[in-house]
Amino acid sequence: MRKTSLGLAALAAVVAVPALAADIQPAVLYDLGGKFDKSFNEAAFNGAEKFHKETSVEFRDFEIQNDAQREQALRNFARKGNSPIVAIGFTQATAIEKVAKEFPDLKFAIVDMVVDLPNVRSIVFKEQEGSYLVGVLAAQASKSKKLGFVGGMDIPLIRKFSCGYVGGAKSIDPKIEVFQNMTGTTGAAWNDPVKGGELAKSQIDRGADVIYHAAGGTGLGVLQAAADAGKLGIGVDSNQNHLHPGKVLTSMLKRVDVAVYDAFADAKADKWTAGVKVLGLKEGGVGWADDANNKALVTAEARAAVEKAAADIVSGKVVVHDYMADKACPY
Amino acid sequence: MSAPHRELPPIVDYALLPLVNVTVAFLVSGLVVLAIGENPIEAVRIMIAGALGYSEGIGFTLYYATDFVFTGLAVAIAFHAGLFNIGAEGQATIGGLGVALVCLTFDGAPWWLVAPFAIAASALFGAAWAYLPAWAQARRGSHIVITTIMFNYLAATLMVYLLVEVMGKPGAMSPETRMFAEATRLPFLRDFLTPFGIDLGQSPLNPTVFVAMLAAWGVWLLIWRTKFGYELRTVGQNPSAAVYAGIDPGGIVIVVMLISGALSGLLAVNEVMGTQHRLLLEFTAGAGFVGIAVALMGRNHPVGVVLAALLFGMLYQGGAELAFEKPKISRDMIVVIQALVILFAGALEHMFRPTLARIFASAPRDDR
Numbered sequence: 001m002r003k004t005s006l007g008l009a010a011l012a013a014v015v016a017v018p019a020l021a022a023d024i025q026p027a028v029l030y031d032l033g034g035k036f037d038k039s040f041n042e043a044a045f046n047g048a049e050k051f052h053k054e055t056s057v058e059f060r061d062f063e064i065q066n067d068a069q070r071e072q073a074l075r076n077f078a079r080k081g082n083s084p085i086v087a088i089g090f091t092q093a094t095a096i097e098k099v100a101k102e103f104p105d106l107k108f109a110i111v112d113m114v115v116d117l118p119n120v121r122s123i124v125f126k127e128q129e130g131s132y133l134v135g136v137l138a139a140q141a142s143k144s145k146k147l148g149f150v151g152g153m154d155i156p157l158i159r160k161f162s163c164g165y166v167g168g169a170k171s172i173d174p175k176i177e178v179f180q181n182m183t184g185t186t187g188a189a190w191n192d193p194v195k196g197g198e199l200a201k202s203q204i205d206r207g208a209d210v211i212y213h214a215a216g217g218t219g220l221g222v223l224q225a226a227a228d229a230g231k232l233g234i235g236v237d238s239n240q241n242h243l244h245p246g247k248v249l250t251s252m253l254k255r256v257d258v259a260v261y262d263a264f265a266d267a268k269a270d271k272w273t274a275g276v277k278v279l280g281l282k283e284g285g286v287g288w289a290d291d292a293n294n295k296a297l298v299t300a301e302a303r304a305a306v307e308k309a310a311a312d313i314v315s316g317k318v319v320v321h322d323y324m325a326d327k328a329c330p331y
Numbered sequence: 332m333s334a335p336h337r338e339l340p341p342i343v344d345y346a347l348l349p350l351v352n353v354t355v356a357f358l359v360s361g362l363v364v365l366a367i368g369e370n371p372i373e374a375v376r377i378m379i380a381g382a383l384g385y386s387e388g389i390g391f392t393l394y395y396a397t398d399f400v401f402t403g404l405a406v407a408i409a410f411h412a413g414l415f416n417i418g419a420e421g422q423a424t425i426g427g428l429g430v431a432l433v434c435l436t437f438d439g440a441p442w443w444l445v446a447p448f449a450i451a452a453s454a455l456f457g458a459a460w461a462y463l464p465a466w467a468q469a470r471r472g473s474h475i476v477i478t479t480i481m482f483n484y485l486a487a488t489l490m491v492y493l494l495v496e497v498m499g500k501p502g503a504m505s506p507e508t509r510m511f512a513e514a515t516r517l518p519f520l521r522d523f524l525t526p527f528g529i530d531l532g533q534s535p536l537n538p539t540v541f542v543a544m545l546a547a548w549g550v551w552l553l554i555w556r557t558k559f560g561y562e563l564r565t566v567g568q569n570p571s572a573a574v575y576a577g578i579d580p581g582g583i584v585i586v587v588m589l590i591s592g593a594l595s596g597l598l599a600v601n602e603v604m605g606t607q608h609r610l611l612l613e614f615t616a617g618a619g620f621v622g623i624a625v626a627l628m629g630r631n632h633p634v635g636v637v638l639a640a641l642l643f644g645m646l647y648q649g650g651a652e653l654a655f656e657k658p659k660i661s662r663d664m665i666v667v668i669q670a671l672v673i674l675f676a677g678a679l680e681h682m683f684r685p686t687l688a689r690i691f692a693s694a695p696r697d698d699r
Contacts, residue, residue, distance in 0.1 A: 034662070035661075060658070061658070062654065062655055063654070063661060063662045064662070065616075065647075065650075065651065065654075065662050065665070065666075066616035066617070067607065067611065067613070067614060067616060068391075068394070068395075068535060068606060068616070069651055071533070072391065072533075072651065073651075073655065075533055076655055090505045091505050091611075093505065094510075094607075094609075113505075153491065154491055154495060155491070155495055155505070155506050156495065156499075156506070185484070185487040185488040185490070185491040186484075186487045186612075186613060187612075187613055327501075
């Protein structure tokens with residue numbers, strides 16, 4: 001009898017703990033690109049959705065329409081007691097800073113930016129390291145020794161991508177040439193596949209045979225144009241290899257999904273920490289996509305080169321320059 | 332606009348007709364909401380409650396409306412001179428540059444001292460951005476629609492360059508200037524009204540709303556109570572007659588566009604000095620284009636513009652609440668609803684006019 005009640009108590013404790021810990025109401029606030037951009041914001045959604053499937057904890061999310069809504073939405077989440085609240089994109093920083101101060105008991109997280117508050121987790125990625133690796137692969141795959149890069153907007157974050165890419169390519173062949181184009185100057189530049197395709201075509205006309213994009217939805221046009229011309233594209237943020245199997249050399253993975261999932265899971269397991277989390281190659285935050293779709297494209301030689309580069313970066317032997325550090329690219 | 336239609340009593344023309352248009356727009360939107368499996372009555376309730384149901388919502392509605400009054404007036408005054416100013420977006424953007432330059436230069440000075448200069452700078456910069464298209468239209472015949480659209484892109488390009496290369500906060504990821512000092516920011520009205528028991532929550536409503544009201548009154552005065560206003564209406568209705576009357580249409584076009592650009596520029600006071608407290612990309616968030624719809628709906632009359640701006644403010648704020656409450660209704664759905672209102676109130680404005688005219692014609696006339 002005694003044993004049974006003890007067993008019951010133990011069972012109750014086991015049941016009670018998750019029930020208590022599961023008492024979180026996570027929320028995600030996407031950036032202007034929107035939830036289903038096949039790239040950056042969608043990765044965040046996937047992370048949240050994965051958490052939902054595994055734990056059946058419901059999460060709320062919101063897509064903003066203009067800048068004024070950032071603060072408004074965060075505050076709406078906070079008032080309803082949502083926590084942790086994960087904001088996607090560096091543009092949310094000012095809003096997070098304000099709202100996190102107003103609600104010191106709630107947990108906040110921001111991706112791609114550092115907000116220095118005791119209840120905010122800041123998650124930043126070393127995009128330059130992932131870009132360096134795809135640069136190595138691109139240089140190995142290129143026959144013309146001319147590469148292309150199509151960015152969304154000419155902002156520091158995107159130069160960080162392009163700088164790492166050029167660095168990786170030149171580490172294989174210093175004489176390699178990289179054509180760089182930015183799509184536009186407004187938010188529409190992140191969602192303009194037609195223009196992305198045109199830029200890719202013009203780079204192909206100039207001789208480029210591998211084109212990397214860091215342009216959100218615009219990049220879908222870049223990959224399409226490269227595939228149509230029989231050249232190779234390189235995807236970004238999410239694994240985009242499957243979009244044109246055999247025509248996408250690889251994708252630079254930026255694991256926003258992992259960042260969001262971890263934020264939710266840590267809060268649930270009561271292991272939440274605030275502060276800065278830098279996710280580089282070492283931490284598995286960035287990388288290159290290697291799957292059945294691009295298996296034939298990556299030669300043994302290329303694989304050896306990229307694995308060596310990755311090992312060197314992880315060991316610290318190679319330090320990929322961060323454009324943000326001094327706003328200059330030495331490559 | 333009088334020829335094909337019978338005169339309607341003013342109350343019908345200015346109140347009933349717009350009301351019918353908006354109602355039909357909402358009915359059609361309701362069908363769309365129904366089609367995605369949500370309850371349209373519930374949706375309307377959330378929208379109205381979100382926009383007007385509590386004081387913070389009202390604050391947000393008025394804050395959005397402030398933007399739309401400025402751009403609506405800018406488009407309306409140009410309409411009166413027969414010009415279609417699509418460039419309010421770019422003019423407002425450059426107006427923001429003016430505001431930011433003033434606020435950053437006098438950083439730390441009290442806001443009431445800086446505000447007049449910031450207002451002047453926003454108007455001046457906005458007007459300057461409208462000058463070249465205006466000159467090209469007046470003296471070289473380049474169509475203002477084309478040139479103002481081009482200038483929107485130029486403004487966006489210039490901003491990216493300036494914020495990335497010149498004015499951006501060093502080391503920051505996002506292209507924006509540093510924040511203005513606390514003292515230099517326009518105060519929020521919520522801070523004034525709390526002692527009187529009015530709680531505007533966290534809404535960004537600021538004194539710029541009064542500037543917008545003044546601007547509306549000023550535009551009315553200018554168009555209908557001054558010699559210049561008479562001239563600009565003459566040019567708008569018949570440029571050849573204007574020449575015959577000794578008016579230089581080119582000169583009028585340039586001055587009207589300068590005023591229009593200045594009005595657009597004022598939007599930046601609300602956004603940059605009043606709300607964001609820093610210069611950032613695309614702070615205009617499409618208000619320049621909403622201004623076209625607002626002017627159309629408001630029949631290019633300042634009172635109509637203010638009312639239409641309020642309606643769009645409600646749609647923006649209520650729409651955000653709706654998207655927040657109902658995960659099934661995405662922000663794209665809100666754009667659809669806004670577009671339907673524009674369609675029925677703007678493009679199909681005259682659809683119900685003949686019917687209404689018939690109804691009122693058959694009613695006994697009061698001919699004394």
